[in-house]
Amino acid sequence: MKPSVITNVVEHDLCIGCGLCAALCPAGTLAMQWNRYGEYSPIEVSPCTTECGLCLKTCPFADHEENEDTIGRELYGGVPGIQHRSETGYYLATYVGYSERHRPTSASGGMATWLLETLLTQGVVEHVVCVAPTGGPDKLFAFCVFDTAEDVRTGAGSAYYPVEMSGVIRHILDVPGRYAITGLPCFLKAIRLAQQRNKKLRERIVVTVGLTCGQLKSRHFTDYIAALAGVQGEVTAVRYRGKSPDQPASNFYFSFTSTDGEERRIFWNEGIAEAWTNRWFTPNACNYCDDVFAECADVTCMDAWLPEFSKDSRGTSLVLVRSPLIQEVIKRGEGICLDPIAVEEVVQSQAGVVAIKRRHLAYQLDLDRMKEKKVPEKRVKPERAKNPFLRQEVVVKERMRVASRDLWINGEQDRAHLRDVMQPDLRWLATGRQISKIIAFPVGILRYIQRKVQSN
Template sequence: MKSPVITSVVEHDLCIGCGLCAALCPQGILAMQWNCYGEYNPVETSPCTTECGLCLKACPFADSGENEDTIAKRLYGAVPGIRHRSETGYYLASYVGYSERHRPTSASGGMATWLLETLLTEGVVDHVICVSPTGDPERLFSFQVFDTPEDVRTGAGSAYYPVEMSEVIRQVLEVPGRYAVTGLPCFLKAIRLAQQRNKKLRERIVVTVGLTCGQLKSRQFTEYIADLAGVRGEVAGVRYRGKSQDQPANNFYFSFTTADGKERRLFWNEGIAEAWRNRWFTPEACNYCDDVFAECADVTCMDAWLPDFSGDPGGTSLLIVRSGEMLNLIEECCAFGKISVASINISRVVRSQRSVITIKKSHLAYRLYQDELLRKVFPKKRIRSSSNLSELERWKCKTICAMQRQSREFTLKNGCYLKDGASSLKGEMYWDLMQLRLIRFLSFPFRAVRYGLELVAQTLDRR
């Protein structure tokens, strides 16, 4: 018989490829592999003979009876001083700042790498699990277990590339010790679900560092941008968050290295933004995600996409802290001048992710409404289906979904490597891009009013 996670999740194209099901399967019959869209999925290496259902219970896209609210309530609901907002989940404190030492090589202010290193040096954990480049063109990044700050630093930066956790979670199950783990919201939800069923994971994973997340990308996203940057050979390595001193933080560059050691760069506003914002090469599972701020994480790190900070080429981080232990650690290090951070009003943190919140809350409600009409199978979400969206937003949501589907179909047609594919994909998207331009034009007055209101709100928050 088939494993329940295959029939309930993978066959409905709802898998994000976290790998927790494969790590937990007591029969060891699930292995993580690339699917035809360049995303990770579990596949069966032999038939499931027990149907124990453990795979489903750890899956962030199966109906385990739990959601981010119920999980986080159990973890943080009783922390003294904790508060809650519908957009962020629980929060104890929020900060803005950076680590001077780490920000040059990090995605934003370097706070994630600083925190992971500090957890090791302060003896809070023995091992750190984070994502690092591999040097293997078939698998440019992977989760790895590190024991020294120098190794943790090799993982600095964001990997907009599929990575899966089955190997590192198996390592946690085999090797005793205290572990800290970084992860996107859905990956950390999977870890929390797995911890409820597995004592070793509960005892050994003692700190979770989440990343705010708008979407993941398939490996074809990297191939597409490399093609756009003029890379003609195989991509041997990529850095997604290069910083240029004459550019604001929000115009970072992707830097590709090829097998012959050549480097090519492409800036965000040279075509990356178009593919990112229009959700080209985004897995279908991300369409069913309602967690922006990694609500199950002890600390969540993100970019300070606010007018006062995004102009700084060095990059600045925002942090949401949920655990008392992490709060003390950050406050202590701040007092000793190890990091430059200050408190920031949580409503400014929410505003920094306004567009992601729209996609994961109001657009999601509308997508669920459409799925209901089409009688599609979709996971149970905290957000209810609703058609309550303006005509312009409906149009935008539908156009972006159409482009997302088209980009994945393009991958099916063109296979793994999209050599010379950039121009043909853009050609296929032409009419959708024109529609988006028209929507943008028509919504200009609304955006202008909203921008004005935001400026007023920011001024009030700073007082």
Template structure:
């Protein structure tokens, strides 16, 4: 009997969410670190014949309902619901932040998501919130945790670009009668929706699923490498990915870390981290085959306000798409008191994530054509068709170079090679990618200039 380990993990399409291990009736799947520093389910040899549950909850398994179908089942019948191909369903779109400046300062980007979770707890909509919190363990720096008091959300503020998995939480949800609000990345949310489809009791137990916009997930090697750039080349005890800077835009934040010896380090986004992120170092291979940007199966999704009118505010601002009427009511009741909110057009949401949309539409279409994936006898299909012409020749060359770097970094052997030795070894490939990137940027200048002029014309026309 083939299971998710044979068909998904072995094809490098697992995102490490752990939902499959959490629902497995035989306890056959265990979430463990692989050599790439990623969480993956491992087969314990206890699989039940004819049981396909692990496959039915997998967000990457072909044949499972896609985000369009799951979104229709959850949201289509709601009054005033609208839809765009980029965002999926939406009731309302907001830009905003918490009104309390101290609370806002503690959050990565406005504190919007944390506030919503706190309100769901405080008003008895749920018994517990399940979200990611820091964990001062060098082997597991972050974890999913259960919080039952709004004030407990304090310790879960901030972003975590670090692997976490949901198997333990899923087992707990299944054996209790409590109700939960869960927040996670798009693939995690989709997996939980699929699990609720297979086990209807989960629909009642998880009345609220919140999402976070995601462009890519990182292995734990990403954290270790950034720490080395910050001067800490030892096992880590604590990291903070989004330290705010009063002297810089919201997009230029600090990475802060502390090693097990107590040594501390700090490096800003513009001191080399942005390049590592943009060139997809340490990115899971499955992320290259994902087409869900806005957590389309979530009741609400939150993201940074990467828009010209917000990005220079160092305090941070959040954007949100709301799909659940109950959450919408909560926001409308508190707008102007606890929240500084303004409704924005869905086009602004799309504009804020244009780079991610490009990656998960055009680049994905090219990747499906040039590097197709097959699971068993099923080809991996997404909502965009395979099309080598989705990108021009130069863009294809750039994507191939980025994918090569991503693969090389995933294979970094930390015990045998220091960060400096690793950097020196892949230096020729990095220089090649830099040359290609410069050519791509130069070639795109006319298009970008035309876009800027068009936006200025539209803005001027709007003022009239």
């Protein structure tokens, strides 16, 4: 069989569902569909008649020569004043702050929406491609093309829900103009790979706004949390980043609107955190991501998960700039409160995600190598973790991830049963964490004494 994204990626459960392959297939062979895990993936709607291999060449999880380092170097390596760190990729400047106007409806400090709106009103772009609610239960969010600031604001907030780009990429190919697009790291990598091969996309997508990403979630994640919140009917709308004045930014809430007419809320610490941090309903492809800061984006926005900002319920953004164009827009910025911040603090704000996409990934790749499993070539190299707790954590979280995906589709859409099945692993993790803390304390003291002795 001819190698394609179906044989090399989808059949190995490595598809993230970005939709670039379906948009670019010259024979129109591929279409994006929900799979049984509540994720998007392409299906073949007609036999593949070309030898082009474009689907593989633009897939962020297929093997090719380009990676985030080579793409980043090509785009930003020659920018005057640019710097590089292994965790962030290239960066020109880093900021912390917010847009007072956008903050209330945005995920964190509203910097992403402010930027998209400003690019539009200043005429840098004519169209903004971002994610917005659809109002329909079968697809709660979708990528949309907007031409007014008012419409762009309807997309404010984070969509922890699958979205795919095949429709908007076809639109960009059909309708000339200058576009800005938002995306998660792997989605923007796909766009960059496509731009290398498609002149129209290269000329028309003039700004990419990345979001730092820990993991994607399937639509079953939303179904599970809705059930946890007590939603009875079908969910018709979700807001994932509700802000409560009496809570820190980190304890945000999801609010659900459903056909039963009731609006229900659930806070991060009431069950969302458990499902999120233990990687329930996470696609397998996310296990093979080594890009935290959307290294192929002109600018990346994220939450300021730092003690001095995360207490403020209104939310604060960190912004990492790579393109001089964005740097100019920000310098001229009106209506924003933005201060420079050290890149070390930006990295620190995402320490947990960096650990997963470096140390956990290295150990996952080591396990896969032993099982001779097909996985994509990564910048992180396979390595057996020295820390036994980390080794167990990777194994246990993967077991829970697989179990959550399987349980939900096997007719057991029962939140209580799912939590029961997870209990032994959750207990194991909690005990392991306690033991690590107990061991870490004397080890820390010993290291401190050692350093003191050496310095004297």
